[in-house]
Amino acid sequence: EVQLLESGGGLAQPGGSLRLSCAASGFTLNTFAMAWVRQAPGQGLEWVSRISATSEIAYYADSVRGRFTISKDNSKNTVYLQMSSLRGEDTAVYYCAKGVVAGTRNYFDYWGQGALVTVSS
Amino acid sequence: DIQMTQSPSTLSASVGDRVTITCRASQSIGDSLAWYQQKPGKAPKLLIYQASSLQSGVPSTFSGSGSGTEFSLTISSLQPDDFATYYCQQYISYSPTFGQGTKLEIK
Numbered sequence: 001e002v003q004l005l006e007s008g009g010g011l012a013q014p015g016g017s018l019r020l021s022c023a024a025s026g027f028t029l030n031t032f033a034m035a036w037v038r039q040a041p042g043q044g045l046e047w048v049s050r051i052s053a054t055s056e057i058a059y060y061a062d063s064v065r066g067r068f069t070i071s072k073d074n075s076k077n078t079v080y081l082q083m084s085s086l087r088g089e090d091t092a093v094y095y096c097a098k099g100v101v102a103g104t105r106n107y108f109d110y111w112g113q114g115a116l117v118t119v120s121s
Numbered sequence: 122d123i124q125m126t127q128s129p130s131t132l133s134a135s136v137g138d139r140v141t142i143t144c145r146a147s148q149s150i151g152d153s154l155a156w157y158q159q160k161p162g163k164a165p166k167l168l169i170y171q172a173s174s175l176q177s178g179v180p181s182t183f184s185g186s187g188s189g190t191e192f193s194l195t196i197s198s199l200q201p202d203d204f205a206t207y208y209c210q211q212y213i214s215y216s217p218t219f220g221q222g223t224k225l226e227i228k
Contacts, residue, residue, distance in 0.1 A: 035217075037165075045157075045165065045208055045219040059215050062122075095164055107155035107212045109176065111164035 002026035002110045004096045009115030012086050020081040020115050022096030029072050030054065033099035033106050034079045036070065038092035039114075048094070049081065053102035064090075086119045093117075123147050123211050127220035133228040138199045142223045144192040144209035153213035156185055156194045159222075160205045168207075169194065199225075 008020040022034070035050035049070040051058045058070050069082040079096060093114040099106030124147035134140050144154065152172040157165035167176045169185035172192055182197045196203055204227050209220040 044222045045159075045210075047217045047219065050217075061216060100170070104215060105153060105212050106217070107167065107170050107210060108165075109167050109170075111166075113164055 002098065004098060004110055004112035006094065006096050006112040006115035009094065009117050011118045011120065012083075013121050014087060014119055016086050016119075017082070017084045018086065018117060019083070020094055020096075020117070022079040022081075022112055024077045024079065024096075024098070027098070028074070029077050029079065030074045031102060033102055033104075034070075034072065035097045035099060035106065035108060036079075036081045037095045037097050037108070037111075038090075038117075039095070040089070040092040043092075046092075050099065050106065051079070052104070057104070059104075083117070086117075088119050091117060091119050122216050123150060123214050123218055125209055125211055125218050125220040127207075127209060127223050129223060130221065131224045131226060133226045134199055135228045136199050136201060140196050140199060140225065142194045142207055142209075142225075144187075144194070144220050146190045146192075146211055149189045150211045150213040152188050153211055154185070154187070154192050155210045155212060156183075157208045157210065158203075158205045159208065165208065 003025045005023045012018045036048040051070045067085045072079040096112040097108035098110040154172045156169040159165040173185045
């Protein structure tokens with residue numbers, strides 16, 4: 001059974017940093033692309049970043065490029081989202097999502113339960 | 122970025138009704154479109170991919186259609202469990218984008 005379990009959410013100050021983790025089980029990360037999607041309170045879904053199965057390619061939304069970094073550790077079957085220079089508008093529930101293929105054109109067949117990130121002083 | 126626009130934003134309907142939600146892309150995306158269902162406090166759930174393919178385990182009351190720039194999600198007979206928010210997503214570009222969502226409410 002495929003499962004994705006996020007951790008690392010919490011309260012951060014503006015300008016601060018936070019690292020989210022997504023532990024995957026039921027499949028191996030080196031087979032599928034993975035993504036982070038966020039949802040601000042009461043708002044819709046916003047794709048944040050994704051990484052290819054081989055970790056060779058990473059893409060970012062304009063809103064986070066240069067501040068967030070996606071990575072993964074295949075030996076731990078875990079995906080990470082390092083978030084820096086956090087802003088109030090980064091406040092959201094962050095979902096880890098599994099792509100259906102290894103490369104670029106992906107929709108997402110499994111999602112984690114979400115990790116709440118609150119940026120506030 | 123490719124913009125995805127859903128209509129309506131809110132839809133009120135009754136159990137047993139047939140409803141359709143529309144999603145329009147700002148440029149052609151072929152059939153690279155997925156639909157998700159989301160309930161309050163829960164993660165999105167994949168319903169439809171490749172515009173019209175039903176994800177395993179999803180009831181056959183759900184169907185998708187369209188290509189190019191115009192797409193629709195139809196629920197043929199609403200069940201109590203179907204009242205939720207629905208999102209479309211294009212995945213033809215390097216930056217996937219979602220529609221703003223359609224909230225399906227009980228009339």
